[in-house]
Amino acid sequence: MSVRRLDPEQPASFEFNAQNLKWAQQQIAKYPEGRQAAAVIPLLWRAQEQHDGWLPEPAIRAVAEMLGMPYIRVYEIATFYTMFNLSPVGKYFIQLCGTTPCMLRGSEELRAICQKMIGPEKKVTADGLFSWMEVECLGACVNAPMVQINKDYFEDLTPDIFTSLLQKLKAGVAVKPGPQINRQFSAPASGLRTLNTDR
C-alpha cells in the first residue's frame, strides 16, 4: 500500500451511459429513502468499469450528486478501497498476488517477468495493453502462485506459463482462465487421492 492520489490528468466530465444509469437507479432503489448512500460502492465500481477500469475525479462527483452525498465522503471511499484504480490501467490489468503462499510458490519470479515484459509497477505500456500491480491475497492460495487479469484468475503459474500467457494476450490470442496446468479447479495437483477407486 502506498498513498493513493487522484491522477493528475483527468477527463473533463463523466456521465453514466444509458444502460449503466438505469442499472444505477435500480441499485439506488434497493435502499430506503434517506439511505441512498448505501449504493455508493456499486456505483463507483460500475463507473470504474465504464471508464476503462479506472475511476476519474468527475465520476466521484457524479456519484456523490446522484446519492446526495458530500464529495469528500465519496472521495474517502474511493481512496480507501484499493479496488478503485485512481489512475489509468492497461487493457489487461494484472493484479499479481504477492502474499506469503504465492510468494513461497514463486510469485517473485512472476513479478520479475512483469517488470521485464510490462515495465514498472502501475505504469501503462505505450500500446495501452498492459499494466500491473502487486496486491495482497486474492484468496486462491491453493492454486498459488496466481494473478488476476481484469476479472479472471489465472492460477498455478510458472514463469514459462506466465510469459506465454502475456505473449498470447499481446498477440490477441484467446486465453483460458483458471488453473493453467492439468488440474481441475482446486483439486489436488497430483491427481485425486480420495474417491479414486470404484468401490
Place this chain on the structure above:
Amino acid sequence: MPKLIINDKPIEVEDGLNLLQACELAGEEIPRFCYHERLSIAGNCRMCLVEVVGMPKPVASCHMAVNDMRPGRDGSPPQVRTDSAVVKKAREGVMEFLLINHPLDCPICDQGGECDLQDQAMGYGTDGSRFKENKRAVEDKNIGPLIKTIMTRCIQCTRCVRFMTEVAGVSELGAIGRGEDMEITTYLERGMTSELSGNVIDLCPVGALTSKPYAFKARPWELRKTESIDVMDGLGSNIRLDARGREILRILPRNHDGVNEEWISDKARFVWDGLRRGRLDRPYVRREGKLREASWAEAFAEIADRFEAAGPSKIGAIAGDLVAVEEMFALKSLFTAIGSPHLDSRQDGTSFDPAKGRSTYLFNSTIAGLEEADALLLIGSNPRREAAVLNSRILKGWRSGRLKIGLIGEPGDLTYDYDYLGAGPQTLADVAAGKHPFADVLKAAKRPMLILGQGALARPDNAAIIALAAQAAKNLGMLREEEGWNGFNILHDAAARVGGLDLGFVPQEGGLALDAMLEGARDGDIELLYLLGADELDMSATGDAFVIYQGSHGDRGARFADIILPGAAYTEKNGTYVNTEGRVQMAQRAVFPPGDAREDWTIIRALSERLGHKLPFDSLAELRARLYAEHPHFAASDDIARGNIADVAALASGKTTFEDRPFGAVIEDFYQTNPIARASSIMSELSALAREDDHGATGTDG
C-alpha cells in the same frame, strides 16, 4: 441507575453514560485523544483503555456503555480498574504507537505547551521508543486562510472531521486513504467555507491544525488570559482573550452550556487583528473641512460650545452595536440631565419598546431551550449569518430528528433541511391564521418556537411583522404560560441591542426615534448628533448636523464626524453586555486602549462635567451601583430575568398592515458586520474568499 466499582470505590451513575464518563465521575482521570463530549464517539485512538475485571483485554472506556456491563459472578457490580499494571502497560503501548509516526518537532510546534499529546506522553508514556524505522511524512494541505496544517503531526483522531460534519454542518473535511496512509483533507484541498471552522484548531489534540494568523506568535505560558464576552453577534459567546503586552494575540472560546457550548464563530476568533488597525488613538476636531488632531480639552471645549448652541431639544444620541451597558447608561444619564429626549439604541431602525415588557424583545425560549424545541419557524432569519453558533444548536436538533424547521424569508444554505414556506409577510399572516400546512406542524408540536431575524425586523413595517409573529405565537400554541414555555424569539445580531433596550435607551417622552432623528438632522430640527459607536447608519443622512463620534475605530461614523472622541474596544474595557436571550454578562478588560483613547464611560463622565451636568459617579463601581439601583436585573451576572409571557400575547393585538415585499437578507457579508471586523485584514480575506465561492461554486458544496 447502574452501579459500578471503580478502583474499589462503589459508584452509581446515570443511565446512558459511557465508562469514561463514569470514571471521571469517580474522580479518575482517563487520558483520551479522539473522545470529545460534544462529538460522536469514534473510539480509534485507544488511549482511554481501562481494565474491566472479567474481560480478557483492556476496553476502550469511551465506547463502553455502563448499561451494557455485566455484573460479577456473584452478582456484584462490574469492577473497573484504571490504576492497574495492565492499564499502565496498555497506555504506554498506545502512547508508543501514537508516537511512532509523530515528529519530534515540539520546539517549533505552535501547539507546544498546550498539546494533549505532549501532556499525555509525559503523564502516561514511557521515556523512549523501540521504533527504529523512518517516520512517515504527510504533505500539508491548504484548507483556507485560517487553519495552518502540518499533517505529519496528525494522529488521526478524526475530531475535526466529526466536528465539521456534526456541529458545523458542512461535510468538508474527510479522511482519505487508510491505515498508515490516512490523511485528513478537504475535497481537492478546497478551503473550508464554514463560519465555525476555527474550532477545529481547539479540537485538534496535537499541532496538526493550528491557527494560521497566530502562527509562531507566542507560547501559551507567555500570555495573560482574561475571561470575557464576545460582541461580534448578539449571542454573547464566552471567550478568553490571550494577550501579551498591549496586544491581544488570540481569542479562544470558553465553555458555557447555556450560550455557546464551547464553540465560537470565526469572526469572534480571528477578529483580533482588527483591534490594532484603524484605531482612533486621540481626539480629532474638524477644522476647515479637515479632521485635525486635538487635545481632549480642545475637543471638549468645542463640544460644550455646540451643546450650548443647539440647546436640549435639538441634540440627539444614537448608540451603536458594540457598546457596553455602562457607557449607554452614562450617556442616557447625561442626556436626561441636559433634558434631551432624543435617544435611540436601535441602530437597525426597529420599533422595540422596553415599556411593553422584556419578553417582547428577547430570545425568550433561551438558547438552551433550542434543545427542547420540536418545531421551529424561522422568519426573515439566516441564523447561520446572524448567530453562527446558535445555528449549530438548530442543526443539533435537526440531526437528532426532533426538530422540524420552516422558513419564511430568503432561502439559503443553513446546513440543515427546512420547509420553505414563502418569501414575505403574507406567508407569515397565513401561518398565523392557521391557513398554511406548516401551522399544523407547529400546533401539533410540544415545544414550538419561532425566531424573528433581522430580515424581518430591519424594515419600516417591523411593528406589523412583530405583531403578526406574536399572533402566530399566540394562535399556534407557542405561549404556554402553565408550562413556562415562551416560543416567541427575537434574534438580535448586535451585542449592544438588548442592553440598550433594557436601559430604556430609546426615545423618551416627545423624543425622536432613529429615522426621525436623521430626518431632523437634514431639516435642521436636530443640530447635534452624538454617535456612541454608531457606524451602521447612512452617514450622508446626517445633513448639516454637528456629529460627535465616540468609538474605537476610524470607520463610517468617524469619517463623517466633526469631532472624534477615541474610545475603547470591547477588549479594553470592563463592560456589561446582555445577549439576545437577556443574559447579563460581564466583559473584562484584557489590555489598555491605545494612545489617548479612554474607557467610554469615563469620556462621558468627563464631558458631563464640562457641560455643567456632572454625572454622580466617579468610578465604575459607583456607576454600576447607580445602574443596579435603577435596573436591578443588571446586577445578576450570567442570569436571565425572564419576561412575562402575557406581554407577547399583548403584542398580537398590534396593527398588522405590512408592505408586501419579501424579507431580505440583512447580513450580506458575514465577515464585515462591524467596525472591528472591517478593520481586520483576516476578515477582509475571508470576505473576499466567501464572495468568490458564491460566484464560482460548482455543484453541491458539501
